[in-house]
Amino acid sequence: MxxxxxxxxxxxxxxxxxxxxxxxxxxxxxxxxxxxxxxxxxxxxxxxxxxxxxxxxxxxxxxxxxxxxxxxxxxxxxxxxxxxxxxxxxxxxxxxxxxxxxxxxxxxxxxxxxxxxxxxxxxxxxxxxxxxxxxxxxxxxxxxxxQLQQTLSHQSSHDSLTGLMNWHEYDVKISALKNRRLAAGEEYQAAILYLDVDYFKTVNYFSRSCGDQAIKKIATWLLNSTRHGNNRDADAMINRFLADEFILYLPDTSLAGALSLARRLKTDFQTLNLRTTAQPYLTSLCIGIAPVTESTILHEAVTQASGACSVAKSKGRNKIVVAKAEDTSHLQLEPTIYNALSNKRLMLYAQKIVPLLPGNSGKNRISYEILSRMEDESGNMLPPPVFITAAEKLGMATKLDEYVIENTLAQLRKNPDHVSNLSRCSINLSGDSASSERMLSFIIEQIESTGIDPRKLCFELTETQQIHDSEAAMELVVQLREMGCKIAFDDFGIGYSNYQSFSRLPVDIVKIDGSYINKLLENPQARADVEGMIHSAKSRALEIVAEYVENEAIVVALKNLGVDYAQGYYYAKPVPLEDLMGGTITEG
Structure with missing residues (x-):
């Protein structure tokens, strides 16, 4: 053995x-x-x-x-x-x-x-x-x-095209760096740059490979542009977030330092050829900047920077915007808005619209605009500009509008005596709703199911949000007018609602924004602007409503200028719609 x-x-x-x-x-x-x-x-x-x-x-x-x-x-x-x-x-x-x-x-x-x-x-x-x-x-x-394990691990944590870290790895690395700094008692500050390449689709015009090569070139350029010699701890950490959008995490960097780097990148990028020598293509960058503090969660900072980048693009491209603290405040309201819609904590109010000129009055007839008030989970009332702006930023404005339309028409159906004395009920539509292909069918369904005479309804286009789909908006306006509904431009003179609106969409009514009416008596420029709006509307045979009418002197001035209707605290404050329907209310 x-x-x-x-x-x-x-x-x-x-x-x-x-x-x-x-x-x-x-x-x-x-x-x-x-x-x-x-x-x-x-x-x-x-x-x-x-x-x-x-x-x-x-x-x-x-x-x-x-x-x-x-x-x-x-x-x-x-x-x-x-x-x-x-x-x-x-x-x-x-x-x-x-x-x-x-x-x-x-x-x-x-x-x-x-x-x-x-x-x-x-x-x-x-x-x-x-x-x-x-x-x-x-x-x-x-x-x-x-080696195979390392390769697979790298592939699972990095973008296959550029070799940059994917989001999961990016989050892990930055969180680990932050935790090490805080555990060591070191001061912590950083910044996020969110980069979006302007007009990148043009690069892809000839072939997809052109776009891929351009993305690789941008990634290499970013790595080379943000290195600090041998001090790799000071290098930016770069992530390819979306197709042509990149995130830079800048350790130990103040907002001033981030802004300085952003300016250099914006300038240098304009010399980067994204195609070939024979077929060059040069473009620009939009950059959003947000700070990262001890209490900041990474995705919140990225959301802030992304929002700032969107603002930069809206300002005409090749811009840099530093995020403001309120840029992400709307995110906190998302569950509040959702719960309010689900649990009927969005209350309907109405504010009277009163005729100013002879011939517009009708005995025992009433017109009003539907307004809304939102109650949060604690029973506190949220100011309309807060939750409406948040809903627009969160993409929930259409849901808000649908809620108001459905519940307003349901209230009208329950009060036929009130409807018989109703001249016009005005309901707001956001830019998103006007651009929505579904909104027209939704309104038609609600009108048909409630039996409300469409001639008693007016839909106000509130263009604080831009109408993105002009074809859908045109179809909505044309179809509603053919049914007998009126269409109004609300807040005329601000946002996207201006003289060009007349050539875009056919409307019946113009509502002059209250910011002009408030300054009508003491500001000659404001008065000249109002006179111009009135002249332009009258030349198109449109009715005119003045908002934020708060005293008799303004009423007299508006009558002299030929304004048809007024809306404001001088005549009536907003009241719950149910209270307004409690009896017959005479205008004036």
Whole structure:
């Protein structure tokens, strides 16, 4: 039997695909096979009689030596059972927890002093009386598998086109950096740049590959433009967020520093050719900037910077905008608005619209505009400019409008006596609603299901939001007017509602914004503007409503200017729609 063992060991010694090492209880290497030379580069003369720590990184040598001796002693004394690592295959390099030393990177060291990825299996060797006499180790070269694992890990955490970190890796790295700084008691400040390439679709005109090459070129340019020599900790961390949008995280950077870098990037980018020498293409950048503080969550800062970038694009491209604190305040209202719509905490109010000129009055007839008030979860009333602006930014303006239309018409249906005395009920439509292909069918469904005479309805286009789909808006306006509804331009003179609106959409009524009416008496420029609006409306045979009418002097001035109707606190404050329907109310 012993002769068989000698032959087996002889065969194992000649094997060079696996490194086999026998180490005694003193931690001294006593025997190796040819595989050690093939895999680790050491000869027999290099290792026999040497401590096993020759194969271990310097930082781990002493800790390993101490633990080795302790394990042998306790094991021979019967004080501990066999370690879990015995007989188990392990892979290195990896971080190993050494008592009193913490996490230390453990690896095999090749003779050339480079780390070598290996798999390691260890077993105890016992002699007479079952006494522990050493350990037998089997080592395999794991370089190929390790490289494959690294490649797969990189691919899962990086953008395949640019090699930049994807969002998950980006978030993890930045959070770890922030936590290290805070744990060390260091001051923490950073900034986010959100970059959007202007007119990038033009790059893709000839082929998709042109766009891919341009994205790669931009990524390389950003890396080179934000490096700080050998101090990689100061380098920007870059993420390709969307197709042609990039995020730069700037550590230890104030807003002033971020703005300085943004200006340099904006200027330099205009010289970056995104196509070829034969077919050059130069464009520009829009950049949004947001600060990152100790209390800032990364995605909140990115949202702020993205919002600022959108503002930059709306200002004509090739712009830089620094985010303001209120830029993301609307995000906090999203659940409040959703709950208010779901739980009927959006209350309908109405404010009378009163005729100013003879011939516009009707006995016992009433006109009003539907307004809304929102109650939050605590019962507090939110100012309309707050929740309406938030709804527009959150893309919820259409849901808000649908709620108001549905509930207003339902109230009218329940009060036929009131409807018989109703001249006109005006309901606001946001720019998003006017652009929505669904809104027209929704309004028609509500009118048909309630039986309300469409001639008693007016829809006011509130163009504080731009109408993005002019074709959908045109169809909505034309169809509603054909049904008998009136169409009004609300807040005329501000936002996107101006003289050009007349040529875009056919309307019946113009409502002059209150910011002009408030200054009518003391500001000659405001009066000239109002006179111009009235003249332009009258030349098109449009009715005119003045908003924010608050005193008799303004009423007299408006009558002299030929304004048809007035709306404001001088005549009536907004009241709950249900209260208004409680009896017949005469205008004036």
């Amino acid at each position: 012993d002769s068989y063992k000698e032959h087996i060991w002889q065969a194992l010694q000649e094997l060079d695909t696996n490194a086999l090492i026998f180490v005694d209880t003193e931690g001294v290497i006593r025997d190796i096979n040819n595989g050690v030379t093939e895999i680790l580069g050491y000869s027999i003369e290099d290792l026999i009689g040497r401590d096993i720590e020759i194969l271990i990184p310097p930082a781990v040598k002493q800790a390993h030596k101490d633990l080795y001796a302790k394990y042998v002693k306790l094991r021979n004394n019967g004080e501990i059972s066999q370690s879990k690592i015995i007989g188990a295959q392990r892979f290195f390099p990896e971080n190993v927890n050494f008592p009193n030393h913490g996490q230390i990177r453990m690896a095999a060291i090749h003779k050339n002093q480079q780390e070598l990825p290996i798999s390691l299996t260890i077993n105890e060797v016992r002699g007479e009386a079952d006494l522990l006499i050493g350990f037998f180790a089997i080592i395999q070269n794991n370089s190929q598998q390790h």
